[in-house]
Amino acid sequence: MKIFISxxxxxxxxxxxxxxxxxxxxxxxxxxxxxxxxxxxxxxxxTISTATEMFxxxxxxxxxxxxxxxxxxxxxxxxxxxxQSSPGAAQDAATFAISSGxxxxxxxxxxxxxxxxxxSSNDATLNTIAGNSYGAYILxxxxxxxxxxxxxxxxxRQGDGNYKGKLNFTVYYN
Amino acid sequence: MENIRLRFKAVxxxxxxxxxxxxxxxxxxxxxxxxxxxxxxxxxxxxxxKNADLLFGKFVANTGxxxxxxxxxxxxxxxAVALFSQGSTSNAASFAVTGEGAYxxxxxxxxxxxxxxxxxxxxxxxxxxxxxxxxxxxxxxxAQTLLVGGTLTVSxxxxxxxxxxxxxxxxxxx
Numbered sequence: 482m483k484i485f486i487s488x489x490x491x492x493x494x495x496x497x498x499x500x501x502x503x504x505x506x507x508x509x510x511x512x513x514x515x516x517x518x519x520x521x522x523x524x525x526x527x528t529i530s531t532a533t534e535m536f537x538x539x540x541x542x543x544x545x546x547x548x549x550x551x552x553x554x555x556x557x558x559x560x561x562x563x564x565q566s567s568p569g570a571a572q573d574a575a576t577f578a579i580s581s582g583x584x585x586x587x588x589x590x591x592x593x594x595x596x597x598x599x600x601s602s603n604d605a606t607l608n609t610i611a612g613n614s615y616g617a618y619i620l621x622x623x624x625x626x627x628x629x630x631x632x633x634x635x636x637x638r639q640g641d642g643n644y645k646g647k648l649n650f651t652v653y654y655n
Numbered sequence: 656m657e658n659i660r661l662r663f664k665a666v667x668x669x670x671x672x673x674x675x676x677x678x679x680x681x682x683x684x685x686x687x688x689x690x691x692x693x694x695x696x697x698x699x700x701x702x703x704x705k706n707a708d709l710l711f712g713k714f715v716a717n718t719g720x721x722x723x724x725x726x727x728x729x730x731x732x733x734x735a736v737a738l739f740s741q742g743s744t745s746n747a748a749s750f751a752v753t754g755e756g757a758y759x760x761x762x763x764x765x766x767x768x769x770x771x772x773x774x775x776x777x778x779x780x781x782x783x784x785x786x787x788x789x790x791x792x793x794x795x796x797x798a799q800t801l802l803v804g805g806t807l808t809v810s811x812x813x814x815x816x817x818x819x820x821x822x823x824x825x826x827x828x829x
Contacts, residue, residue, distance in 0.1 A: 512827035515703040517748045518819055519781055521711035521722065521772055521807055524739045525815040582815045585741045654715070654739060 525582025529589075529652040535575035535609075535631055575609075575629040579652055589627065590651045599642025607646055608632040699755040699797060703826050705748070709781075709805060711772075712745030714738050716813035726787035726802040736809050748803040752792060752826050759793050762786055763825040764803065772807070774816035781805045781820065791829065801826070 579587065591609040598604045609629050629650070711722050712730060720734020730745040732738050754760060764784040772779045783806040792799050803824060 511701065512825050513701040513703045513752075514823050514825045515705050515750055516821050516823040517705045517708045517750070517803075518821055519709040519711070519748070519770065519772055519805070520817065520819040521779065522713040522743070522817050523774075523809070523813050523815045524713050524715050526715045526717060585739075654737075655741065 524585075524654075527579065527581040527585075527587055527652055527654055529650060530578050530580075531575070532578050532626060533574070533576040533628075535629065535648070575631075575648070577627050577629070577650060577652075579625045579627060581654075586655045587652055588655055590653075591629065592648050592650065595646055595648055597644045597646030599640070599644050601642065603640040603642050603644070605644055607648070609648060609650075698758075698828075699753070701752070701754040701760060701826050701828060703750050703752050703801070703824065706751055706800070707746055707749040709748035709803065709822075710745045711807050712738070713741070713743035714809070716809050716811070716815075719809050719811035719813065721806050721808055723783075723806040724804040726785055726804045728802075728804075734809075735811075748824075750801040750803070750824060752794070752799045752801050753797055754794050754826075754828065756797055757794055759791050759829045760826045761829055762788065762790060762792055762801065763827070765822045765824075770805075770820055770822040772818035772820040774814070774818040777814040777816060777818070779810070779813065779818055780808045781822070782808065784822075786824075792826065 577589075579589075581587070589611075591611065593608050595607045595609075596604055597607050609631050611627070611629065629648075631648075709724060711724060714722055714732060715737040717735035717737060720732060720736035722736055722738070723731050723733070724745060724747050725731070726747050728746045730738060752760070764786055765781075767782040768780070770781040770784075772781060785804050787802045788799070792801060801824065
């Protein structure tokens with residue numbers, strides 16, 4: 482008789498335990514869960530910095546036609562050769578260092594019709610074009626040098642003087 | 656001797672009659688009988704499996720902002736974050752949910768502040784998880800595709816790199 486009562490007691494306990502298990506964690510019995518990956522890539526911003534200023538050096542006044550070109554040879558990425566200038570004068574195309582953490586393609590805006598002045602009453606305009614043939618501008622690695630040459634156009638009042646101006650270039654990812 | 660045999664037969668017949676009376680007739684005289692059906696339905700358990708990860712793609716952090724992936728997979732940026740398209744893949748997470756017939760189920764997405772993407776010692780939080788269907792799903796022929804998007808918070812000058820993390824989605828019958 483004692484054995485019989487004990488068996489009933491154990492059976493009751495196991496039943497209660499099963500119910501508690503079902504009631505306490507139904508989500509574990511009925512729910513389903515799945516995990517996925519989430520990812521993102523932060524790309525380093527493209528930067529541009531001036532490596533070399535643009536110099537036209539000395540231009541002879543009588544050579545002022547409509548346009549003077551610095552860096553007539555686009556194959557030279559650094560130094561242009563002005564077709565009209567004082568003998569022995571040095572000129573330089575502007576150069577810029579482009580850098581990025583990736584190797585993407587990028588574009589550069591070349592300023593056009595930028596007013597330059599001698600600081601008094603004389604003015605001129607300057608256009609810029611690519612001085613080398615990187616074409617699509619694809620960074621190979623993380624660093625690249627581009628050059629820019631200019632077209633010096635005489636202004637409405639052209640006189641002797643030292644002409645200066647500021648050119649703003651913008652580089653951006655395609 | 657003949658009397659004894661006759662008595663034995665009589666007793667036997669009486670006993671049989673008694674048994675018949677006991678076994679065969681009480682229901683006819685005192686009990687009632689009816690029938691009931693017993694049925695059970697085994698429901699297909701819910702299951703969920705990954706079809707696609709949540710991809711925020713590539714972007715430039717600049718001074719920070721957010722990148723959000725809609726359940727349709729469209730990617731939008733806020734603040735100063737600039738989306739980067741070159742070699743960038745973005746999409747919502749996708750899950751295959753299966754279960755019973757046309758049953759409805761509850762969808763549980765990660766709570767805000769629980770999911771982080773990491774790259775080395777740098778982190779970005781993913782919050783505002785959204786899903787389609789939202790809240791409650793309805794199975795069609797025991798299946799449904801669940802799409803999940805979210806919003807990534809990008810800090811100013813977030814360090815470049817590949818970030819990754821894991822999150823879970825739970826489904827349960829209503």
